Amino acid sequence: MVANFEELNDPQTNQQLDHNLNPIDLKALQLINSNKDTLKMDDLVLLLYGHSAFQNLYAGCELGVFELLWKNPDLSQTEIAQHLQLEAYPTKALLLGLTALKLIQKVGDQYRNSLVIQMLFLENTWKEFYDVVLFEAKIVYRGSIDYVESLKQNRNVGLRQFQGQGPDLYNRLHEDPGLDKVFYNFMGSWSKLVTPLWLKKIDFSHFESVVDVGGGDATNSIALAEAFPNVKITLMDIPDSCKIAQSHIDQKQLTDRIKVMGGDIFVDEFPKDQDCFLFIHVLVIWSLDKNTSLLRRAYQALKPGGSLIIFNMMTSDEEDGPLMAALDSSYFVSIPHEGGMIYSWSDYEQCLRDAGFSQMKRIYSDFWAPSGIIVATK
Template sequence: MADHTNQTQLAETEPTPLDMPSLARVLFGHAAFQYLHAACELGLVRMLAEHGELDKHEIAKRLGLQERANDILLLGCTSLGLLVRADGGYRLADLLTTLIGSGEWDRIEATVAFEGHIVYEGQTDFTESLRTNSNAGLRRIRGSGHNLYQRLSENPSLEQVFYTYMKSWSELANGHLVEHVTPLGSGRLLDCGGGNAVNAIALAGADPDLRVTVIEIPQSKEIAEREIREAGLADRISVIGGDMYSEEFPEGYDTILFAHQLVIWTLEENTELLRKAYRALPSGGRVVVFNSMSNDEGDGPVVAALDSVYFAALPEEGGMIYSWRQHEECLGAAGFTDVRRIPCHGWTPHGIIVASKP
């Protein structure tokens, strides 16, 4: 039986009533993002962070923009609250100033680049993806691979954008993973689809006795190994190149981690991956699911809904930000018991589920 004692994901607990201004923000949401994207790519945010406040003419001069173009940029960024008018000039909104001071803005910028260069065009095919129940937007990414990750390996510049984003997105929340998984006392952990090893590095850095093996597709294995070497953890983290679906998981691990993986595949595919984990684990072994979660009522949080557009349109023919209960049903079907929810409070809808093999 799952522990449902604390299901709160974010401060947002239910949808707010719709009014015309909020409908307009949805209607023109694509344009709102373009202002944020332009502010990052043109260097407006970093420039104001450095100088504090500048008038419109100085902004235009420093950005190399003509007057009309500069007026458009400032109109949008100010209307959306990214900038604030002050004494005839412009400064950053307090939130942006705080994010830059804490270093969190680096992660926001990485997310903006990912959305702008990889996700945005593919989401054009969101309706077609729903109509055909397939990732129709993948056709927008150049390459011959059958999924996004294989195609990114054929586009080095996009691949760099993707892994910078994935590292940033993980870092936004993997403090929760370290907090709740490290006390489990795992001696050997298998990180399935561990990407550039960002979570493996965080966990190994927090627990000097932990040994981690990352399974990642061959195209990305070298990236993970480089990150591990740079972190000075090559003696405790290793990488296996392979496809999670092509063969059984190796044995000898007491914890198997699926971080940001079970949002990519269908529920049936997730159940099969969890069955493979069940077969590989010893009695008493644990599986950990770490990714964004939607609530059981199916009405939020809004970031989970917005992120599901990407998973519907691009990576694979399956996936979305599933609810806690859907993950628990997959775990139960795979044979796991003692299922426990661990909400991760913050603006990203991350959560952790831990379950055990009897």
């Protein structure tokens, strides 16, 4: 077996393959190799052992390897074991995995963080990244075991891995002790990472009233209220989420600026005559038909000339990536609610047209997650 496609360009390898491949087959393989997007064997190995790759990342976070090497770079294996209070054998195995994954570097007999890990600390975003890792470990991993079954049954079978009788993950989080904290820490941290992407690109000073649909723990509403003092905000979400949101709003002393409405956003009436509706990280949860229903309700509640803003990760119109959006879709297929995924720009634009909008624009962002903004005007 050829270990790497580059070997196909080696004359000696070609001679060895002559008895198995005719010239046409060999030429085809060489053409494949010239395509830089072709999957290599190392890439395939990473997919095959992807669960182990993530578990090494999770272990490095949970056991404090990266924080240790941030504070004390260039430690030996023995020193790391002592700091982490681990025996020599598990330390050896863990450092091997982290080094092979290029999460840390080994220089001589000493270890240090890789540049990308160091940058998370330098940019003061390590906590947010860690919360994402915990979300993947505690929630995504649990339900993703049912991904294949979810595809077969065309529904989110992975929800069965979470205790409770709620119709979706969000209504079950509070029935599973500690899980709600993991989820809302993740959502809050993710919002802190990406909020500047929409908050700095949209001028909310033109709006007096904004509705934050599915506003969760109020991270986005609070950021908006602090950045634009003239805006009055209504946050809508399920009652359990609204309890957390209200607590955060009270802590920030913004109760006069942000009103919380607990209920069902598909059933309960939207506030009328609004200047703007925000849909941040919520239209990835449901089917396109349900998204259209929500957008239509918002369209009807907007003032003429009002705006509707969608912000979340987007897939390309060609539906060939980006990778993060594609992989995140597996979570939405398996767990939270039936029918969700990371949809394409054009999918959302079609939903907006079906909801009554004719004027819309795209705003792309420069970030390692493929987040994007669509602004539609009534």
